[in-house]
Amino acid sequence: MQGLLRTARLEDATKTYTLLDLPQNWAENPGLVVSHILDVLERTRISKDDGLASADWEYAFADSILHVPRVYPARDRSKDEPEVEVLLQSFHQPGRALVWDKGVALEKPGFVDYELPTKAIADNMVEIETRAFSVDPPNSLGGRDEDVVMYEAAGVVTRLGQYALTNGLQVGDAVCGVVRGPFASRAQTAWTSIAKIPDGLSFSDAASVPMAYAAAYHALVRVARLQKGESVLILHPVDSQDMRAALAVARHTGAYLFFAAATEAEAQLLVDRYHVPTDHVLLSRGGSSNITAAVMEKTNSKGVNVVMAGPTIPASSASLLRSACGSVARFGRLVEIGCGGLGKGVNLAALAARCATYACVDVLQLAEHDDQAMKEGLEASLRILSDGYLPPATVTQFPASHLDRALRHIRQQQRQGGHAGKVIIAPQYGESVKVLPRAQPPPLEDGNATYLVVGGVSGLGGAIALWMASRGAKNVVVLSRNARGHRQAAAVAEEAAAKGCRLQFLDGDVSTEESLVALLAQISATLPPIRGVVHAASVLDVSAIVSQKIGMLADILT
Numbered sequence: 001m002q003g004l005l006r007t008a009r010l011e012d013a014t015k016t017y018t019l020l021d022l023p024q025n026w027a028e029n030p031g032l033v034v035s036h037i038l039d040v041l042e043r044t045r046i047s048k049d050d051g052l053a054s055a056d057w058e059y060a061f062a063d064s065i066l067h068v069p070r071v072y073p074a075r076d077r078s079k080d081e082p083e084v085e086v087l088l089q090s091f092h093q094p095g096r097a098l099v100w101d102k103g104v105a106l107e108k109p110g111f112v113d114y115e116l117p118t119k120a121i122a123d124n125m126v127e128i129e130t131r132a133f134s135v136d137p138p139n140s141l142g143g144r145d146e147d148v149v150m151y152e153a154a155g156v157v158t159r160l161g162q163y164a165l166t167n168g169l170q171v172g173d174a175v176c177g178v179v180r181g182p183f184a185s186r187a188q189t190a191w192t193s194i195a196k197i198p199d200g201l202s203f204s205d206a207a208s209v210p211m212a213y214a215a216a217y218h219a220l221v222r223v224a225r226l227q228k229g230e231s232v233l234i235l236h237p238v239d240s241q242d243m244r245a246a247l248a249v250a251r252h253t254g255a256y257l258f259f260a261a262a263t264e265a266e267a268q269l270l271v272d273r274y275h276v277p278t279d280h281v282l283l284s285r286g287g288s289s290n291i292t293a294a295v296m297e298k299t300n301s302k303g304v305n306v307v308m309a310g311p312t313i314p315a316s317s318a319s320l321l322r323s324a325c326g327s328v329a330r331f332g333r334l335v336e337i338g339c340g341g342l343g344k345g346v347n348l349a350a351l352a353a354r355c356a357t358y359a360c361v362d363v364l365q366l367a368e369h370d371d372q373a374m375k376e377g378l379e380a381s382l383r384i385l386s387d388g389y390l391p392p393a394t395v396t397q398f399p400a401s402h403l404d405r406a407l408r409h410i411r412q413q414q415r416q417g418g419h420a421g422k423v424i425i426a427p428q429y430g431e432s433v434k435v436l437p438r439a440q441p442p443p444l445e446d447g448n449a450t451y452l453v454v455g456g457v458s459g460l461g462g463a464i465a466l467w468m469a470s471r472g473a474k475n476v477v478v479l480s481r482n483a484r485g486h487r488q489a490a491a492v493a494e495e496a497a498a499k500g501c502r503l504q505f506l507d508g509d510v511s512t513e514e515s516l517v518a519l520l521a522q523i524s525a526t527l528p529p530i531r532g533v534v535h536a537a538s539v540l541d542v543s544a545i546v547s548q549k550i551g552m553l554a555d556i557l558t
């Protein structure tokens with residue numbers, strides 16, 4: 001059930017799936033159980049409203065306590081272990097990358113050392129030495145911050161593949177864009193996800209622009225097809241990088257710009273700092289006023305051709321967005337950065353009534369799945385940025401050695417319901433950071449131990465069994481329904497034997513208690529005690545859970 005719900009959660013992030021495990025005797029204290037159920041529902045509701053994909057969705061009620069699962073690296077606590085030795089090392093080192101570990105492999109967050117692959121870089125990839133990177137917002141295709149897969153960075157090209165070379169990039173170029181992987185002193189990305197930094201832009205400023213600017217260009221120029229003389233209403237938080245990017249790109253097209261401001265102070269800031277005419281600033285009062293009435297008054301009751309919104313979304317922005325849907329002109333376009341709007345404020349009926357279009361733009365999906373559009377958006381928007389004049393963005397900078405503090409700063413701002421603005425890590429020249437040695441997997445050499453791998457011979461199970469053998473395991477059992485008859489069984493056992501490991505295959509069905517008990521009895525009668533179990537059995541039937549037939553589900557779950 002746990003696995004099923006985890007999969008469902010990954011397949012459809014708009015739904016909330018929460019698991020609360022109750023003990024069999026829960027009815028003995030129904031009042032307490034009900035209070036925990038309400039508590040869990042409230043926690044998950046708040047987490048969902050805050051867009052916290054990384055929140056706790058799994059709970060177990062036992063011994064009158066509500067538990068949440070946490071995984072800690074295995075270690076032998078019976079021995080006195082020396083403290084992990086933290087070394088101070090230079091952030092930038094030739095031929096070596098330092099990679100941020102969030103404390104999963106290690107017990108605390110820190111940089112770990114990472115040997116760069118020596119083999120040639122892939123044709124479409126570029127490696128950069130990062131001189132600045134943005135840690136906010138946390139970005140991944142799955143939207144969960146423990147899984148950061150892409151982030152904004154600026155740096156100097158150190159290696160590049162053939163496509164990048166033939167398309168005008170070279171070693172030593174100062175570039176910025178969206179890079180892949182964990183925060184690192186050297187990062188890799190597709191050549192289409194970076195562009196040269198315009199003259200006069202520092203690494204730190206350059207690391208704060210790629211996503212907002214590429215998204216604004218793609219949304220306004222490609223998706224909304226904003227034309228000279230058309231009108232656009234920008235709903236981004238005032239003074240945010242998204243607002244600045246939308247303003248720069250929309251002004252460049254020659255459109256008339258309207259802005260929503262939540263307070264008088266924001267309205268004044270738009271006038272003073274961004275030279276927006278006073279009558280183009282519409283007071284939304286935190287989403288409570290009717291923005292449509294204000295737009296209609298300014299546009300002869302026609303509405304604006306384009307509304308640009310997101311990435312949202314506190315409740316106030318959602319109600320603002322809902323209200324703004326009525327201000328889109330006939331055949332107009334509402335484009336939202338991010339994909340949170342449909343559930344949180346977009347009034348499709350109001351748009352449909354005026355033959356208007358609703359579209360989402362997610363710059364990470366663009367980088368991943370439409371490299372040409374990403375390249376165009378990044379390059380064109382950086383040209384617009386360097387041609388026009390905007391006062392510098394408000395950026396909070398931390399040195400690389402304070403990355404942990406920067407992440408805490410963002411979390412604190414979020415808890416207080418605010419937004420930390422752009423938070424940039426800018427390693428200082430010659431800066432040293434704390435580097436933690438990479439955690440070693442536990443040793444497996446104990447001759448008085450058996451390791452049980454449940455799963456097939458040729459898939460992950462077989463690979464894990466051989467990995468165990470190569471790490472010194474002496475007794476390994478691989479168990480699956482047809483393990484012994486598998487055509488690769490003999491070869492795998494032979495390979496393990498060459499490493500000094502007795503690898504045995506047993507036929508059995510782990511989904512049947514009777515079969516499993518018999519197999520365990522057989523193992524304990526003939527082999528040393530089981531000291532480790534890896535579950536690698538699976539039945540593959542690929543389709544999203546919502547489109548599965550009951551028979552398919554039954555096959556998988558039984």
Ligand SMILES: NC(=O)c1ccc[n+]([C@@H]2O[C@H](COP(=O)([O-])OP(=O)(O)OC[C@H]3O[C@@H](n4cnc5c(N)ncnc54)[C@H](OP(=O)(O)O)[C@@H]3O)[C@@H](O)[C@H]2O)c1
Binds near residue numbers: 479538
């Ligand atoms: N391969 C990857 O790259 C990868 C990556 C990430 C995660 N995973 C996950 O790792 C798991 C294993 O993947 P895989 O690629 O190794 O799959 P696989 O090649 O299909 O192996 C799974 C094996 O499980 C065995 N099995 C199925 N039902 C069983 C049961 N009731 N009792 C005992 N054994 C049973 C099957 O062998 P018999 O028919 O002989 O029973 C089957 O060969 C899956 O959950 C998969 O989603 C795989």
